[in-house]
Amino acid sequence: MSWSDKLGNTRNQLRSLNKCIPDTAQAFGALGKSVKEGGTLDFKTKEYVALGIAVATKCEACIAIHIETLIRCGATRDEVGDVLAMSIQMGGGPSMMYAAKALACYDELAGTA
Numbered sequence: 169m170s171w172s173d174k175l176g177n178t179r180n181q182l183r184s185l186n187k188c189i190p191d192t193a194q195a196f197g198a199l200g201k202s203v204k205e206g207g208t209l210d211f212k213t214k215e216y217v218a219l220g221i222a223v224a225t226k227c228e229a230c231i232a233i234h235i236e237t238l239i240r241c242g243a244t245r246d247e248v249g250d251v252l253a254m255s256i257q258m259g260g261g262p263s264m265m266y267a268a269k270a271l272a273c274y275d276e277l278a279g280t281a
Contacts, residue, residue: 170182171232171273178229183221212241216251223266235273248274 169177178255186193212255213236222230237249252267259266 171235171276175232175236175277198242212238213268215241216243216247219248219253219270220251220258221261223252223270224259226262226266228269231270232277235270236277237276239270239274239278243274245271245274245278245280255265 181270184228204214209217215234219231219234219238222234235248248271255270256264256267
């Protein structure tokens, strides 16, 4: 399955979940908005942190969402590579496997594959 397909499936699953638990989904959305808009770090930096956590926790859907957002923010392949290197340092071998997936996701969604 392509990363574009994974993104589509993830969005469909989230829409279904949001309909089932709208209050929780709305509260989670508000949390995300407050975290991304507040504080001292810029949005792109926060997305790099999110990508690192997605790799370390082995969440493919999260990897796809944050890679897509980073591409929209103008993230370069080298910048993403730096984040992935840090994720590997913190998470070891399993993070290395998911870092490879994240780089493949970047390459596909950015059109560099």
